[in-house]
Amino acid sequence: MTDAFIEIPGVRNFRDAGGIGALRRGVLYRSGSLHTLTEEGASRLKDLGLRTVVDLRSAFEVEVWPDELHGLDVESVGLPTLPANREDLDRPWPEDQATLYPFMAETAGPSLAAVVRLLADPAAGPVIVHCAVGKDRTGLTIAVLQSLLGATAEEITADFLRSNVGLGLDKGPTPYIDETGSERVSRPVGAELLTSALTWITTHHGDLPAYLTAHGATAADLAALRANLSD
Helix, strand or coil: CCCCECCCCCCCCCEECCCECCECCCCEEEECCCCCCCHHHHHHHHHCCCCEEEECCCHHHHHHCCCCCCCCCCEEEECCCCCCCCCCCCCCCCCCHHHHHHHHHHHCHHHHHHHHHHHCCHHHCCEEEECCCCCCHHHHHHHHHHHHCCCCHHHHHHHHHHHHHHCCHHHCCEEEECCCCCEEEECCCCHHHHHHHHHHHHHHHCCHHHHHHHCCCCHHHHHHHHHHHEC
16 A cells, blocks of 8 residues: 555545646545445545545446435536446447457546546535546546646556555456446456557547547636646
8 A cells, every 4th residue: 555545434445646746635536436435434535625526437336326425515426437337238338458448538538528627626626536446437537637737657557556456456356246236357457458548549639638628628627627736
C-alpha cells in the first residue's frame, strides 16, 4: 500500500488520485462502488469534505447495487462509461481486457467530457469517481484527468497499477459474483491495457483535449478544470 490509500470501511480500493503532476491532494478521489459503505465509512467521507459522487456504472448495476450513502449531503451523478450493460445485444461489453480498453476509449467520450465539465465547477469538489471495483472504468477516467493535469505517463501508469494492490489482485485473478448473479473472474490490470486505450484516443483524435472537445467539453472547461484541481 502507499500513502495514497485511505481506509474507508465498506469501500474497496479507495485512494487519493492527487499528488502527481499538478493534481493536488484532497480534491479528487477514486474507488470501487459505495454500495457496501458503512456508517463509519460515510463519516470518514464527510471528514474528507466530499461534495460529489460520480458513478461510472451502468444503470442496471446501479439498480442492483445502489450506493449506500447513509445520509451524506452529496450530489450523486451517474455518468456511465460503457453503453447500457453486458446484456445490450447491440453493443455487448467485451469480455477480455485487451479488447475492453480500446472499446472503453471508443465509447467513453461523452462520460469523460461530462466529468471534465463537472470538475470545471469549483463547487463540485472534493469529488469521488467510482465504478464497480475502481480499476477499469475508473482507471481510464482518472488517467485522463491526471494527464490533463500534467502527470507523466510513468506517474499515471504507476497509479493505475496500484489497483492491483488495492484489490488483492497482485496475488492473481480472483472470482466474484457480478450484478447479474453470474460468477466472473477479476483480473489484474497491466500497463499495456491503459496504453491501448490512450493510444486509441490519440490515434483517432490527435490528443486528449481534442477527444474531449469532440464529445462536448470546451477549452474553457479544460482551463477551469486545471485551475480548480492544480496546486
